Amino acid sequence: MENLIALLVAAPLLGAVVLLCGGRRLDAVGHWIGTILSSASFVIGVVLFTDLLGKNAEHRTLMQHLWTWVPVEGFQADVTFRLDQLSMTFVLLITGVGSLIHLYSVGYMEHDERRRRFFGYLNLFLAAMLILVLADNYLLLYVGWEGVGLASYLLIGFWQHKPSAATAAKKAFLVNRVGDMGLSIAIMLMFTTFGTFAFGPVLSHVGDASEGKLTGIALMLLLAACGKSAQVPLQSWLGDAMEGPTPVSALIHAATMVTAGVYLIVRSGAIFNAAPDAQLVVTVVGAVTLLFGAIVGCAKDDIKKALAGSTMSQIGYMVLAAGLGPIGYVFAIMHLVTHGFFKAGLFLGAGSVMHGMNDEVDMRKYGGLRKYMPVTFITFGLGYLAIIGFPGLSGFFSKDKIIEAAFAKGGTEGWILGGAALLGAAITAFYMTRVMLMTFFGEKRWQPDENGNEPHPHESPKTMTIPMIVLAFGSVFAGGIFGIGDRFLHWLEPITGHEEGNSPVSALTVTLATMVVLVIGVGIAWAQYGRKPVPAVAPRGSLLTRAARRDLLQDDFNHVVLVRGGEHLTRSLVYVDHTLVDGVVNGTAASMGGLSGRLRKLQNGYARSYAVSMFGGAAILVAATLLMRAV
């Protein structure tokens, strides 16, 4: 069975190679090749999953060694895949949601003449992401990590003719570089500490290393996670990444790639468990980000950017949970999976709306769309209910558990983290209700554009609505399937471990509190956007609103601190280079040239002076030899 693992990766990789190298001949069928290979990977995943289910919990880890990548003594890097409960979960999420989004893209990208290339990139992304989650060592994981970064870059900038898309791609690339640096440093530290970077030996020998070193490794891993998962302070790229086509936003920048950071932390759980200081930092990053993203999400009028803020916020929940250690690992992954369903569904719904509205993204120009797009409305609505944590739907089970776990951390920290998570739940309810109301309810607010084209909202084709419907099922039932009877907990526990913690408040209290804040959030949103008509031009708003519209000044901060600072640093370095370094270099060169010219005169062409030189040299040689003896 384990020989199938490589096929998981091979199928989309083959697709990427064929589609990207195949040329125009494949334009007509390229999208189907991509979709079929992606689905093939999903089918293999399901086969492997049923196989795992048939085994005892302790035998559910399959390994496939392909070849030794770096066969150097003392530096062994293998290409080995590891399929266990954790990676299996990811494989199903990635290939499942991935295949649905492939299908969706067939319709969504129908009029794009570079559709074949788009599917090539999507397949490339799948292959890289699967390498990331299947790798059995950190070096191979790094390959996948960089691979998804590349695919993300290519897809954000897919509409490269738009300067904004090109810039966004560059921005994502640069910010991710910072995180990637963290990962590479973490790997190097691991190698110097443990002499290897394979999961098994590293994670089982954590006890041998000092806590200081482990904290260093853990913080570098966190930096990597922050870059890839858009956590504060490396969050600034995610909003701009929405410049990419919407299926990309759904797959890469909501459901899968951005959760790679959570995977990294959970996978390296043993390291974090042994470095409590680093864990504290993780929870702080998660809590700050979940509020940060939620606040940004409240102020955005661009539907995709509002959803992007929401993504950031939800991943903040996952990181918070992952930072709680064994109390939260399982719930981080559970929320990750349910989020994968409902957030992908929401993005696809947004894409469907845009598809019907001439690619308009401003929600102030929507309104009342439920009549025109019933399927989109229902699926989007189910996703909405899931994300705000409506009882019985997916988000309810997973988010509620995270809030409970945060309280269960205990002490002041527990109260602060739990409070932040609760507050986040209220804000989530507010901004998602706002999105829902502005898009599907109220009066229609769209106007003819400057060319006089008025949008004619219509339902999207089947290839687009079917994935939305499937994902809506996931949004509704996944949480229940996972949460009731702690099925997901039992599935993942052998890998991540689990502790109950000691919560100062009972689970029921937390659930009730969650319901209360949910109602408050929805209520405020209803009061603001449901009862009153939505103004077509955004009001000026409070100071916080204005800051939130500017992503809480993240770019201004980066510009002032990093860009300006960097410019000053560069300028001073250039100055030093020009005056000092060049001065020394040019001066040396000039003096060498002068010396050369002078020495050259000794070579006057007369044999007699050559002979004198030889004689002098011989005399010195003899004298020096004698002198050495004398000394």
Add this chain to the structure above:
Amino acid sequence: MSATAVHSLWTTAATAADPISKIDAPKIEYGQLSPTLIILGAALIGVLVEAFVPRKSRYYAQVFVSAVALCAAFAAVVALAADGYGTTKAHIAAMGAIAVDGPALFLQGVILLSGLVGLFTFAERRLDPEAHGNRVDSFAAQGASVPGSDSEKAAVKAGFTTTEVFPLLLFAVAGMLVFPSANDLLTLFVALEVFSLPLYLLCALARRKRLLSQEAAVKYFLLGAFASAFTLFGIALLYGYAGSMSYSTIAQVVDGSITNINPALADTMGNDALLLIGGAMIVMGLLFKVGAVPFHMWTPDVYQGAPTPVTGFMAAATKVAAFGALLRLLYVVLPGLRWDWRPVMWGVAIITMLGGAIVAITQTDIKRLLAYSSIAHAGFILAGVIATTRDGVSSVLFYLGAYSFVTIGAFAVVTLVRDAGGEATHLSKWAGLGRRSPLVAAVFAVFLLSFAGIPLTAGFAGKFAVFKAAAAGGAAPLVVVGVLSSAIAAFFYIRVIVLMFFSEPRPDGPTVAVPSPLTMATIGVAVAATLVLGVAPQYFLDLANQAGVFVR
């Protein structure tokens, strides 16, 4: 005188002669000396060819004999090495005169290969335009004719060629084969003269710019004779010190394991002043041959004046042979004096590296530039010599192998770039060569990069090995100077590349002649060696490492 007296004289003479008749006949291991003997034999055949073969066929006969002899000798070297003479069976042959060991065989192999690819450039006859319907090579029609005289014109018109260059080449190669394997001072001196004299002659035989060529030959001869005198005097002093010519005996006297004094030399034996002065003078003669500062001044003039094929061969093979002899002298004869000669050699290495690199900066003639480059390289090799470790020996061996191919290849390219006056050696004429003849310029660029020691070329591997050995041998400051001079040297190498590829070609620029397969083979082998030794040097490093032990 009475008959009895006569008789008694006879008989006493006979009795006196008796002990002499008991001396054993010298035992010569012909098999182990076969590489040298083959070359010498072929050289003698070459002389006979000159005497008996009709003029028209001589060229072919000579090239054939030379090529066969060089190949056969190389095969003999390989066979000896395969038989273990380089490692386990290494010993001293020919009554203590010749060492057959790893370094000797390795260097003999390199010299023979250099001789072979050198031979190809000697035999090249397509570069110069035909003179009166005869194909001509790089050598004077008739060496004895006065330049510009009627007899010269007549010789050119008659289509004469100096086919004597081939036996001369073989004699030089034979001397070079003996030089690094000589195991007594007398053999060393004879070998020195055997390979020097043919080279003096070859230098004088250029077809174009004959006066320059003859001037170069005279200078080389005068200064070479001067250096030989030093060497000979040094040999005499060492004999006075040790009472023997043999390396091993001298070494034993130096380290004190032989103390009995030859009564005839009672005044001088064991006098350290003689040892130090004599040793320094012999070393000086060898430093002259390798072109180390301050004994280098002949190099630019001779390299420039000599026919370019000769320059290429000489620059490569002489250096190999002379460094081989220097290594053996320092490692076998004078290791006991390490603390005396090492500091001095440090100084020589430093001024050689810096001097060669610095003066090269302002050169305007490509052949002179390469001459100064060879001086700087002599300095780099000296750094490896000074290491006084086994790694030092093997790194020097590797460096010599790598360097000789690159050098011959570079000079072979120089022969291709020509204008109406023959080879266009002035650098200004090379401007824009890369635009007109990208392939030739690219090949030359490869050689220059290798000289500069850029990774993935033979030069880098060699330089790295030598510097590593020097640093491990406690000569770290020398390595620092070496790296600095490499940086200086890189300047003028890269400058030529820039000139070739990034300058506008001159309207009156030179043309690149299309050579025969012979020169192509030379350049091809050189490029291949440069890249193979650069990309995958391990096999050859291992080979050099195996060969890195001198027999004592």
